[in-house]
Amino acid sequence: MKNIMTVLIITLALLNSKVSAKHYDVKLLTTDDKGQNMVMSPGFLKISPGDTVTFSPSDPSHNVESVSIPKQVKSFTSKMGQQFTHTFDQQGVYLYKCTPHFVLGMLGVIQVGAAQNLPMVMKDWSAMSAGVAMNKDRVNAYLSQVK
Ligand SMILES: [Cu+2]
Numbered sequence: 001m002k003n004i005m006t007v008l009i010i011t012l013a014l015l016n017s018k019v020s021a022k023h024y025d026v027k028l029l030t031t032d033d034k035g036q037n038m039v040m041s042p043g044f045l046k047i048s049p050g051d052t053v054t055f056s057p058s059d060p061s062h063n064v065e066s067v068s069i070p071k072q073v074k075s076f077t078s079k080m081g082q083q084f085t086h087t088f089d090q091q092g093v094y095l096y097k098c099t100p101h102f103v104l105g106m107l108g109v110i111q112v113g114a115a116q117n118l119p120m121v122m123k124d125w126s127a128m129s130a131g132v133a134m135n136k137d138r139v140n141a142y143l144s145q146v147k
Pocket residue numbers: 028038061062063098099100101106
C-alpha cells in the first residue's frame with residue numbers, strides 16, 4: 001500500500017511539472033511599436049526551468065545566438081529568419097544576441113529560475129560591450145532586472 005502511494009505521489013509530481021511548464025514568445029523586431037530599432041520583444045524575460053520560448057523574427061535578417069549562458073549548458077544558434085523554439089531546462093541567466101545585429105545592440109536576457117551565473121554574464125557583457133555601437137543602455141537595463 002505504501003509503495004502504491006509513493007508511485008502515485010511521484011506520478012502526480014511528474015504530471016504537475018509537465019502541466020506547469022509555460023510557453024513564452026519573443027519577437028525579433030527591426031522596429032517595435034515604440035520606435036526602437038533592432039530589438040528583442042520582450043528584451044528581458046523571467047521564466048522557470050522547463051519553460052519554452054519561441055523566438056519569431058519579423059524578417060529574414062534576424063536570428064538568436066547564445067552569448068553568455070550557464071557553464072553546463074550547450075550553446076544555441078538559430079537559422080536566419082526562422083522561427084526557433086527552445087526549452088530552458090537549466091537555471092541561470094542567458095544573454096543572447098541576433099548574430100548580424102549584435103553591433104546594434106540587438107541582445108536579450110532570459111532569467112531561468114535562480115541567477116547563480118549573473119557575475120559571469122556581467123563580466124562577459126562588459127568585455128564584449130566595446131563591440132556594441134548602440135543600445136548598450138537597453139542591455140544594461142535588461143540585466144538590471146535580473147533578481
Ligand atoms: Cu537582428
